[in-house]
Amino acid sequence: MAAAMEMLQKLQKEITCDICTSYFCDPVTIECGHSFCQACLSLIWRVRTTNFSCxxxxxxxxxxEFPAVNGCLAKLTEVCKELSCQLLQSSEGQHQCASHKKILKxxxxxxxxxxxxxxxxxPEHGAHMLSPVEEAAHRCREKLQHILSQVAKTVxxxxxxxxxxxxxxxxxxxxxxxxxxxLQEFLLEEEFRCLKRIGQEQRTTQEKISQHMQRLQRLIEDLQEAGHKSNVEMLQDVKQLLGRSKSLLLQRDKAVTPEMREYAIPVMIEMLSQFRVDITIDxxxxxxxxxxxxxxxxxxxxEGWQVDTExxxxxxxxxxxxxxxxxxxxQYWEVDVSQLPxxxxxxxxxxxxxKRGRNVDSCASVFLLRCVKxxxxxxxxxxxxxxxxxxKCPVPRVGVYLEYKTxxxxxxxxxxxxxxxxxxxxPFIAPITPIFCPGPPLPGTKSGPMTLCPANFPCACS
Structure with missing residues (x-):
């Protein structure tokens, strides 16, 4: 029996594919004399598109050309597989129970x-389901064959x-x-329209300021002229001059302070949302x-927060x-300030x-955006x-984007x-911490909360 098993092992080596290390399946033999499974060689040569070597x-x-199936080698493989099964079955009688020295049947x-x-x-096996070894082995081989076919199909x-x-x-x-x-073309077009609009609005603002300056200049000239008039003539014109002066001076803040323009940048908030972080207050x-x-x-x-009214x-x-x-x-975070003036x-x-001259020092700093009414x-x-x-109107929700490296x-x-x-x-060189301040409150009013929007908050305002 030992000699037969040794001969079988030598034969098995000759009918085993060196690629998948299993019995040949549709074996093919190439010029150098080496044989492989048809599917294994096809896969190897398909991957190596430039070098079809053994x-x-x-x-x-x-x-x-791809070689045809070697029929003789395929038959030899089937005979060897059958012989292997017979030898394994005959050798099963040699396997004995370690406890009772009986054949495992x-x-x-x-x-x-x-x-x-x-x-x-x-008692250990009395209630268990038992079957002859031959039947169990047959069922197991069928299962393995079924799995093999599934794996081959998956391949x-x-x-x-x-x-x-x-x-x-x-x-x-x-x-x-x-x-x-x-998208790039769309954004470039949007950029061009936005810059064109900025230029037009700048020219409009410059024209308004120039007109305001002209009115002020005329008022100065009229005031200087009134100072040289007689008392009666001056008093006759003073009501109109005072009215003009009051009106122009009331326009001072709005004329001097520019108005914030709204230039929407398409998809910017959506793009920044990928960097959203969930922030909480310390x-x-x-x-x-x-x-x-x-x-x-x-x-x-x-209510204890007192504001200097003067x-x-x-x-x-x-x-x-x-x-x-x-x-x-x-990092990007958003804050709801809709209930705060x-x-x-x-x-x-x-x-x-x-930097101070040739020296570099460090100091604490804050960078803030403040809303004042x-x-x-x-x-x-x-x-x-x-x-x-x-x-024109309060900003209900503010987004803050921080990029440390730049x-x-x-x-x-x-x-x-x-x-x-x-x-x-x-010039950041230390950790950056967000700052929040819900005030100062307006005297005689009751402000609502400042709320940190969660990271999964919708991008658009409802």
Whole structure:
């Protein structure tokens, strides 16, 4: 028996494919004399589109045609497989139970193990389902054959899919490239229209200011002329002069302070939303004049916050910090300020690189956007001061975009999809913490909360 098994092993080596290490399936023999499964060689040569060499000896065939199935080798493989099954069946009688030294004739379906007759009568296997070894082996071989056919079918499907991917029916690369090109053209057209509109509005504003200056100049001339008139003549004209003077002086703030223009940037808010972060308030930064909600998402000014009515510009500000700080990457968050007439948003950093001559030092800095109400008008201002614009109506929701590496801080009017202001090239060298201030409140009024919008909040205002 041992000699037969040894001969079988040598024969098995001759009918085994070196690619899949299994018995040949439709074997083919190439010029160098080596044989492989037809499917295995086809797959290897399909992958190596430029070098159709032998997978074993690397010799390149002179004839590039795919070889036909070797019928003799296929028959030899079937005979060897049958002989192998017979030898395995005859050798099963040599396998004995370790406990009773009896031949393993039964198979326990519950424990999935071969047992002898005495083991089957023991309490351990008494209630289990048992079957002859031959029957169990036959069922197992059928299952394995079924699985083998499924795997082979899956391989064929994968090969078909791979071929489609190599030669796709739809050129997605070209389609996507074309769509992005359209988007670029659309944005360039929008940019051109926006810049053209800015130029037109600048010229209109310049004309209004020039006209206002002309009226002021004429008023100055009339006032100087009135000073040289007789008492009676001056008193006759004084009512009209005083009325003109009062009217022009009332127009001073609106004439001198530019109006914030709304220039919507298409899809900008949607693009920034991919960088949205969920921010909460640091409760340790709160004070008695400002309260924080239990979910750390809203802050509100309390009645104890007193505002100097004579000089509201210099009233105390009580700012709170976020519980998060950022020292890399891009972040975007939104704040609902629709219930506040006055507010402050921005960022704080404990260190900021500053150049003084040849030396470089660092200091703490804040960069803020502030909304201030004066009479019936609202003004947006920045700190450091460079923006001071009047707005037609309050901004209900503000988006803040921070890009640490480039030192960029941008404020957006979310509902209009327009830019408010942008700080560029800020020399950040330390973590950046968002700042929030729900005030100062207007005297005699009760303000609502300032709310930090969650990261999954809708992009557009409802």
């Amino acid at each position: 997978p074993e000896c690397r010799q390149v065939p002179q004839i590039r 039964l198979f326990c379906e519950d424990d999935q193990t071969a047992v002898c007759v005495r083991c089957s009568q023991s 064929e499907e994968a090969e078909t899919l791979l071929a489609k991917e190599e030669r796709p029916d739809v050129d997605w690369h070209w389609i996507i490239n074309a769509e992005y090109y359209k 409760p340790k930064s709160a004070c008695s004049y400002v309260t924080v909600s239990d979910d750390l998402k809203s802050i509100k000014a309390e 000089d509201p510009e210099n009233s105390s500000y009580y700012s709170l910090l976020a519980d998060q700080a950022f020292s890399s990457g891009r 006055q507010w402050i948003l921005g960022v704080y950093t404990p260190y900021l690189r500053r 004066k009479e019936d008008d609202y003004y947006l201002q920045t700190c450091p001061e460079s923006l001071n614009h009047r707005v 030192g960029t801080l941008v404020f957006f009017n979310v509902c209009q999809g327009s830019l408010i202001y942008s700080f560029q090239s800020l």
